[in-house]
Amino acid sequence: MYCSKYFQTGFVLLLAGLLTHCGSDEAAGDDDAGGDTDTDTDTDTDTDMDMDTDTDTDTGTDTDIDTDTDNDTDSDSDTDTDSDTDSDADGDTDTDTDGDADTDTDTSTDSDPPDPAILIYTASSDGNMGGRDGADSLCELAATAHPELTDKKVHAVVCIDDIREVDIFPTLFGMPADIPVQSLNGTQLAANWPAMMSGLDVSLQDATVFTTSSWTQFFTACAAPGGGCVHTCSGLTTNSASLNACVGRSDYTTDKWIAWGNILSCATPLDFLCLAF
Secondary structure, eight states, X not given: XXXXXXXXXXXXXXXXXXXXXXXXXXXXXXXXXXXXXXXOOOOOOSSOSSXXXXXXXXXXXXXXXXXXXXXXXXXXXXXXXXXOOOOSTTOOOOOOOOSSSOOOOOOOOOOOOOOOXXXXXXXXXOSBSOHHHHHHHHHHHHHTTOGGGTTOOEEEOOOOSSSOGGGGHHHHHTOOSSSOEEETTSOEEESSHHHHHHOOSSOTTTTTSSOSSSOOEEEOOOOSTTSOOSOBHHHHBOOOTTOEEEEEETTOOSGGGSOOSOEEETTSOEEEEXXXX
């Protein structure tokens, strides 16, 4: 009985002491949810101090500023300056500015071929030209000095027999009868070959077929229209001084330009006309 009372007294004192201690803690200003100001000095140096020194600024290369140049101003601004200098047969210097409006400026210098014409020029010989074939060969040789005559058919403007062969050249040589007759500098002598047989628009002298300072004579061995010439140096096969050939005159524009009524010795070196087409 005595022990029981003693035990009860000790228990009450213990309980009172515990309550006193708890009360002093609350008086210490703990400002947790119960008003405690709990100055918990625990700075939790572990990485989780709930200020988390891991500021997550992630200094890894992924700063999301994407330093790759693709900020969608890619270098393909479509102003391709393709200086395409095509060296095709047209020489093209295509300056394709490719703003996708393809402004190819073709600077090719291609030129159209000249209109067809019968071209008149000269060769030289005495009366012995070697006949028709020889006279044509002399014209071919003279043509080599004129690049514009390359690959053209050439013939001597002369008569071999006592007929005016020049009148039938289109039939004799397959020469066009409907194209202009010109000097090498482009001066028109006649609208076509038949017209030339009737007269010239401009004299051979003025068209610079002959470049002498004054008029000159040239071998034709042809007669004036309507007649035959009996002076042909034996068909242009001899340079005998005792024989002659009919001659034309460079300053005439009438039909007598081809035979003006004079003859010269077959031994005389003279020019004669050639044609090319």
